[in-house]
Amino acid sequence: MxxxxxxxxxxxxxxxxxxxxxxxxxxxxxxxxxxxxxxxxEAIEGLSNFDEELPEKSEDANLVLKKLHxxxxxxxxxxxxxxxxxxxxxxxxxVGIAAKNLASFWDQAPAMHVLSPxxxxxxxxxxxxxxxxxNLPKSTVAGFVSGTSTANLCALGAARYRIYDKNNWDxxxxxxxxxxxxxxxxxxxxxxxxxxxxxxxxxxxxxIEWVDVDEQGRIIPEQIPELSNNSLLILxxxxxxxxxxxxxxxxxxKAKKADAWVHIDGAFGLWAQTVNDLKHLTKGIEKxxxxxxxxxxxxxxxxxxxxxLCKDNDALTSALHMSGSYIIESKQRDGMFYTPEMxxxxxxxxxxxxxxxxxxxxxxxxxxxxxQRAKQFATxxxxxxxxxxxxxVVFNQILVACSTDEITEKVLQQxxxxxxxxxxxxxxxxxxxxxxxxxxxxxxxKDIITTVKSFEKALEIVTKK
Ligand SMILES: *Cc1c(COP(=O)(O)O)cnc(C)c1O
Numbered sequence: 001m002x003x004x005x006x007x008x009x010x011x012x013x014x015x016x017x018x019x020x021x022x023x024x025x026x027x028x029x030x031x032x033x034x035x036x037x038x039x040x041x042e043a044i045e046g047l048s049n050f051d052e053e054l055p056e057k058s059e060d061a062n063l064v065l066k067k068l069h070x071x072x073x074x075x076x077x078x079x080x081x082x083x084x085x086x087x088x089x090x091x092x093x094x095v096g097i098a099a100k101n102l103a104s105f106w107d108q109a110p111a112m113h114v115l116s117p118x119x120x121x122x123x124x125x126x127x128x129x130x131x132x133x134x135n136l137p138k139s140t141v142a143g144f145v146s147g148t149s150t151a152n153l154c155a156l157g158a159a160r161y162r163i164y165d166k167n168n169w170d171x172x173x174x175x176x177x178x179x180x181x182x183x184x185x186x187x188x189x190x191x192x193x194x195x196x197x198x199x200x201x202x203x204x205x206x207x208i209e210w211v212d213v214d215e216q217g218r219i220i221p222e223q224i225p226e227l228s229n230n231s232l233l234i235l236x237x238x239x240x241x242x243x244x245x246x247x248x249x250x251x252x253x254k255a256k257k258a259d260a261w262v263h264i265d266g267a268f269g270l271w272a273q274t275v276n277d278l279k280h281l282t283k284g285i286e287k288x289x290x291x292x293x294x295x296x297x298x299x300x301x302x303x304x305x306x307x308x309l310c311k312d313n314d315a316l317t318s319a320l321h322m323s324g325s326y327i328i329e330s331k332q333r334d335g336m337f338y339t340p341e342m343x344x345x346x347x348x349x350x351x352x353x354x355x356x357x358x359x360x361x362x363x364x365x366x367x368x369x370x371x372q373r374a375k376q377f378a379t380x381x382x383x384x385x386x387x388x389x390x391x392x393v394v395f396n397q398i399l400v401a402c403s404t405d406e407i408t409e410k411v412l413q414q415x416x417x418x419x420x421x422x423x424x425x426x427x428x429x430x431x432x433x434x435x436x437x438x439x440x441x442x443x444x445x446k447d448i449i450t451t452v453k454s455f456e457k458a459l460e461i462v463t464k465k
Pocket of ligand 1 (some may be wrong): 147191193213238240267268294
């Protein structure tokens with residue numbers, strides 16, 4: 001036995017390193033809900049402690065962890081807590097963190113059933129649960145990927161495969177050269193990851209037929225050009241700024257008649273379908289062909305959890321197909337046929353745990369509460385002179401502006417410096433806005449009150465200067 005091997009066996013056996021990791025983790029969760037939401041200047045400066053040369057000699061495992069704890073902990077953003085409103089992030093449901101922790105020890109890669117029977121089983125189960133939760137067609141299959149960026153890529157890959165296939169063109173074999181034309185139709189407010197997918201797939205951004213949007217960022221249905229069976233129409237459930245939803249019912253009907261492929265980017269917004277009081281927003285989504293959604297945003301799974309959903313099993317698996325002499329295909333699910341990767345971690349485990357824990361009722365309650373907190377914030381901020389809400393708060397996104405771009409920017413900077421909460425900025429129809437996304441299970445009424453106070457204080461400081 002080598003020396004290092006011996007030490008690793010010792011680490012496994014005496015469990016000190018696991019115990020200290022757990023202690024550090026518990027220490028973290030005990031403070032993160034109350035700590036400054038963005039790291040302090042000192043904490044960020046402390047990161048220079050990681051600027052080391054490549055270590056020559058091996059280190060004690062406990063010291064490795066200690067270093068992470070000492071300098072890493074305080075330089076995290078408090079996305080786990082209730083006052084991080086930046087981007088569209090989401091917290092993590094405790095049972096999901098615990099399940100992920102347990103699954104770390106299992107170290108499973110559900111590429112094939114034979115490689116991880118448990119991973120494969122849970123993927124099959126969760127595929128059915130999600131199809132049910134989103135009320136999608138029975139034939140829907142799911143690929144468990146890292147996020148909606150990849151889910152969009154896979155879904156558009158499936159669309160590309162199917163549209164070419166209808167033209168007797170096998171894209172996998174023949175490639176793009178001399179291929180028939182694909183028409184890509186989408187709204188002017190599509191998320192940038194959709195554009196990335198279109199570039200990666202070689203479809204070309206310049207070939208997009210852009211459709212005008214209304215004041216909330218929704219595609220104007222009457223502006224959609226005549227579609228054909230070579231068309232790929234991309235819709236949005238949850239505009240990344242306003243949270244607005246396209247009119248799926250009307251648009252999908254039109255697309256269906258033309259035999260066009262409809263993809264819905266529903267990274268955070270598709271979850272409205274799981275809430276009784278909000279499902280009017282997603283009416284008609286079941287008429288689409290593919291969907292992309294995140295677990296790590298609205299459902300609050302730990303990070304690295306996106307799902308591609310596709311009604312056309314053959315299109316998705318053909319687009320992502322691979323084989324090799326050593327591949328063992330099973331009669332059960334082999335996850336790698338639904339994802340771009342072969343090896344990947346069994347992220348479905350925490351997804352399963354959270355859905356099992358919350359149930360349909362719990363999901364409804366958790367997400368409705370986020371919506372209610374968003375409404376609470378919008379109502380409170382509207383009552384403060386100097387702030388204006390720029391969007392209809394239909395789900396969890398709020399866009400706030402001050403009287404001028406300059407003040408908006410300064411107030412945002414001031415809020416970030418106060419560190420009571422964190423949010424980013426954006427541009428909405430040419431005007432600078434502050435963008436609040438409420439998507440943490442941990443956001444309480446009190447958190448919203450604290451946040452509104454922070455806005456008020458920041459405005460006061462800026463206008464006094
Ligand atoms: C976040 C987001 C994406 C990208 O998802 P990732 O999980 O970050 O890859 C795509 N579309 C919309 C609308 C989003 O909000």
